[in-house]
Amino acid sequence: MTDFDRDLEQRLVRYCSVDTQSDEASESKPSTAIQLNLANILADELRAAGAEDVRITEYGAVLATVPATTEGPTIGLCSHMDTAPAYNATGVKPRVIRGYNGGEITYPDSALVLSPEASPYLAGKIGHDIVTASGLTLLGADDKAGVAIIMTAVHELLASPRPHPKLRIAFTPDEEIGRGVDPRLPADLGVDFAYTFDGGAVGEIEHETFSADGAKITVKGVSTHTGTAKGKMVNALHLAAKIVEMLPQATQTPEVTAGRDGFWHIYAMSGTAAEAEMSIILRDFELDGLAARGALLKQVCEAVAATEPRAEIACEIRPQYRNMRYWLEKDMTPVTLAHEACRAEGIAPVANPIRGGTDGSRLTEMGVPCPNVFTGMQDIHGPLEWVSVQDMAVATRVCLRLVELAAKG
Secondary structure, eight states: OOOOHHHHHHHHHHHHTSOOBOOTTOOSSSSSTTHHHHHHHHHHHHHHHTOEEEEEOTTSOEEEEEOOSSOOOOEEEEEEOOBOTTSOOTTOOOEEETTOOSSOEEOTTSSOEEOTTTSGGGGGOTTSOEEEOOSSSOOOHHHHHHHHHHHHHHHHHHHSOOOOOOEEEEEESOGGGTOOSOTTHHHHHOOSEEEEEEEOSTTBEEOOBOEEEEEEEEEEOBOOOGGGOTTTOBOHHHHHHHHHHHSOOSSSSGGGOOTTOOEEEEEEEEEOSSEEEEEEEEEESSHHHHHHHHHHHHHHHHHHHHHOTTSEEEEEEEEEEOOTHHHHTTOOHHHHHHHHHHHHTTOOOBOOOBSSOOHHHHHHHTTOOOOEEEOOOBSTTSTTOEEEHHHHHHHHHHHHHHHHHHHHO
16 A cells, blocks of 8 residues: 655645635636746646646636546545634644644643544554644645645655546635635546545545625715714624624524534624724525525524614625535536545545535536535634644545546446
8 A cells, every 4th residue: 555644745835835715805717827827837736747738827726737647537636725813824834743642732832732622533543644734824724735646646646556537636726715716727637526535534425515605795884073073973893792782692603513503603703983894704504594694694684774774784795605506416427436536545535514615516516416425524623733644645546546436437
């Protein structure tokens, strides 16, 4: 059995050291120019490995081809380069804890502690090499673990006689802000189906995600000098707070939901007494449930607006992505192939719904069936993020097995 551990470790550490945080407020493509730093690194590595048709698109995606050695469907392998805006991603210092001993993991730059009690998946990784950040940043294994897995598989396929059909590689920007799939990507990719390597625990092959909408609420009040404000001032921040307070918090927010429960989540709020803005996401596995959450949000805004006719409250809801299950359940071929690849590697596949979305959600909706495959990453979007190198190696072997099975099919 090929040992990919050191290649994966070195790639992950190298990629995570490059700041690629995306920015929802930016209107450029990609949203941050720093993502192109990693894009250029990956394009150079793909060319050096012998990949063909390597290019960086106008919208910041890295595309490449691994030529076929035999007949079969054209398959896409996809991961995203950007890291989440939810936490600091500047100055990431990846570190490798070799041969994890089962105890608490401490951090050199903070008082944080990662423990198997708080992160139960860690308890099963005794003896593994664990990669974390230093305590002040996220790691970026989401999804640079996926990038490292695909790059390692590409190097193996180009250097070995393993049979495989034509493969198309895509490393996308801006997945974390819901803009990873440019409208041009499906045609540029040109595949029969694809896989994102953007999942968690070993064995997870996911074909169901949330459906998602994003809401932007703008509250305009009346600003006056506070000394003469009586009967005149309308404080936009007060009205924004009322909107949040009227939304169901005990039963419908991320911190109190799990499994198939949907939620609303306010993730940004800013402004002054004159004008305030709130950013809210809505999530549900079913479209009617998502629509109901949007309707409730608008009703709350209307109710608060009715209490103060001098204010202006606008609520704009826009689609983000849809549950890939609606399309994949019509043809489960790529899902079945991934399950077979897991079993061939001695792994029991697990089909849990994703309480989130992937580039595959949008690709599937746009006509490219694209389930999600595990990478091993855990506790993402925060300073406790970590991944096992050995889990990444398992994902690499599953990837290679998958394209071999596709060739035989």
